[in-house]
Amino acid sequence: MAEDLAFAAxxxxxxxxxxxxxxxxxxxxxxxxxxxxxxxxxxVEDALSFTSWDPDGTRASLRGGTPTVxxxxxxxxxxxxxxxxxxxxxxxxxxxxxxxxxxxxxxxLGVKVPxxxxxxxxxxxxxxxxxxxxxxxxxxxxxxxxxVFLGVRLGPDWARIELPRLNDWVRxxxxxxxQEVLAASSN
Amino acid sequence: MLVGRGSLTFRCxxxxxxxxxxxxxxxxxxxxxxAFTGLGEAEEGSVVxxxxxxxxxxxxxxxxxxMRGPYAVFALRVDTRKVNGALLAAHTAVEVAATMEAExxxxxxxxxxxxxxxEIKRRLLKETAPAQKAYGVFWNVRARRLYVxxxxxxxxxxxxxFFERCFDLSLEAQVAGVTAAAYAxxxxxxxxxxxxxxxxxxAATESAAPAPKRRAAASVA
Numbered sequence: 001m002a003e004d005l006a007f008a009a010x011x012x013x014x015x016x017x018x019x020x021x022x023x024x025x026x027x028x029x030x031x032x033x034x035x036x037x038x039x040x041x042x043x044v045e046d047a048l049s050f051t052s053w054d055p056d057g058t059r060a061s062l063r064g065g066t067p068t069v070x071x072x073x074x075x076x077x078x079x080x081x082x083x084x085x086x087x088x089x090x091x092x093x094x095x096x097x098x099x100x101x102x103x104x105x106x107x108x109l110g111v112k113v114p115x116x117x118x119x120x121x122x123x124x125x126x127x128x129x130x131x132x133x134x135x136x137x138x139x140x141x142x143x144x145x146x147x148v149f150l151g152v153r154l155g156p157d158w159a160r161i162e163l164p165r166l167n168d169w170v171r172x173x174x175x176x177x178x179q180e181v182l183a184a185s186s187n
Numbered sequence: 188m189l190v191g192r193g194s195l196t197f198r199c200x201x202x203x204x205x206x207x208x209x210x211x212x213x214x215x216x217x218x219x220x221x222a223f224t225g226l227g228e229a230e231e232g233s234v235v236x237x238x239x240x241x242x243x244x245x246x247x248x249x250x251x252x253x254m255r256g257p258y259a260v261f262a263l264r265v266d267t268r269k270v271n272g273a274l275l276a277a278h279t280a281v282e283v284a285a286t287m288e289a290e291x292x293x294x295x296x297x298x299x300x301x302x303x304x305x306e307i308k309r310r311l312l313k314e315t316a317p318a319q320k321a322y323g324v325f326w327n328v329r330a331r332r333l334y335v336x337x338x339x340x341x342x343x344x345x346x347x348x349f350f351e352r353c354f355d356l357s358l359e360a361q362v363a364g365v366t367a368a369a370y371a372x373x374x375x376x377x378x379x380x381x382x383x384x385x386x387x388x389x390a391a392t393e394s395a396a397p398a399p400k401r402r403a404a405a406s407v408a
Contacts, residue, residue, distance in 0.1 A: 007364070007368060007381075008362070008364030008365045008367070008368050009364055010364065011363070011364040011367050011368070011380060011383065012362060012363045012364040013363075013385045014363050014364065014367050014383070015362075015363030017385070017386055018363070020388070053385045077388055077390075078388070078389070078390035080387055080388050080389065081388075082386075082388065102338065104362075104363070105198065105338070105360075105362045105363065106361065106362055106363050106366065107196070107197070107198045107338045107362075108195070108196065108197060109196045109338060110194045110195075110196060111194055111195040111196065111197075112194050113195065126255050126256050128188065128190070128191050128255050128260070129255040129256030129257070129258055130256075131191050131195075132190075132191055132255070132256075132258050132260075132325045132334075133256065133257075135191075135195045135197065135334070136327060136330075136332070136334070139197075139199050139332075139334070143361070143366065146363075146366060146367075147366075147370055150366075150367055150370045150371070150376075151374075153383070154371060154374075154376040154379040154380055154383065155376075155379075163386060166386070166388060167388060167389055167390070167391075170388050170389070170390050171390045174390045
């Protein structure tokens with residue numbers, strides 16, 4: 001049991017990789033995923049927290065505006081930092097969830113669930129139960145996405161295809177960031 | 188309502204054990220047996236117990252209030268009383284000075300100082316109201332999934348031990364490493380998981396592999 005816990009704890013970095021990979025997939029492939037429970041569309045929205053693997057290492061935060069396209073975000077990735085936390089949007093059909101995902105624990109924070117439709121006082125719908133079910137549905141979506149990531153991460157294509165693509169994405173973001181910085185300084 | 192109020196913040200647990208899907212009546216009985224009773228008036232430290240979901244003082248467990256659709260909803264109350272260290276030091280210094288002056292002493296022995304400090308601490312504890320907090324719990328009994336509305340490490344330590352003792356069930360937090368281990372076990376990828384090391388992102392130039400049109404491994408639409 002203690003061994004299992006230690007084994008799991010040593011691999012908790014996978015959540016940070018997952019969050020960073022999710023951002024990559026959102027930007028490069030549009031963020032649409034087909035999960036067992038149905039499709040989901042993801043957007044990395046705001047409040048990006050980066051950290052290095054070294055526990056005493058660099059931390060950086062970006063919030064407001066559109067932080068995902070800021071040069072600072074590209075620089076952080078290029079310096080080897082990964083996402084520790086971010087504010088995301090998940091959409092399934094017409095329904096949208098806004099939430100933060102913790103890249104250490106996979107805890108969900110500040111989840112705003114889709115509006116529970118008000119059908120009057122006597123509609124027989126328990127609004128609390130419905131809200132909790134929507135929270136649970138989001139948890140299942142995140143678990144499903146994490147499993148998609150694990151399939152790629154632990155598979156043979158990770159080192160051969162996915163990691164080079166991630167690095168290519170970082171490089172392109174950095175190139176764009178430099179162009180922005182140069183354009184800003186020439187004005 | 189303590190459960191599901193405002194935006195939701197929660198950690199997920201898997202519930203396992205001999206009777207991992209207890210009836211509503213059984214849950215009510217166990218909550219009642221481990222209900223919050225409070226701190227003694229001069230007690231220091233933390234005390235935990237269950238409360239019903241309405242508010243901090245709601246100790247009335249009944250099945251209609253407990254069961255909301257597939258969920259059992261209740262809350263963990265945690266009361267903590269602690270004397271402020273700076274306040275204790277200040278009161279003790281004043282009292283020690285007053286005692287030395289009253290008794291015409293130049294210095295006071297360690298045992299006497301400790302005695303004064305203990306007496307002041309007892310007095311301050313009686314004057315200090317405990318911090319009263321509650322954390323919502325919703326438990327999808329049939330799905331064997333339970334959610335606690337907190338991300339505090341201390342609260343989760345309190346919660347897990349208390350829940351397991353109360354219900355004689357085991358909880359496993361569904362955090363990244365645990366989920367990865369379960370997934371790897373199920374899919375025959377344990378060896379790959381054992382070998383996995385943190386990825387190193389870099390912007391250094393190298394020829395990136397071309398993106399495949401569609402990769403079955405990723406199941407991406």
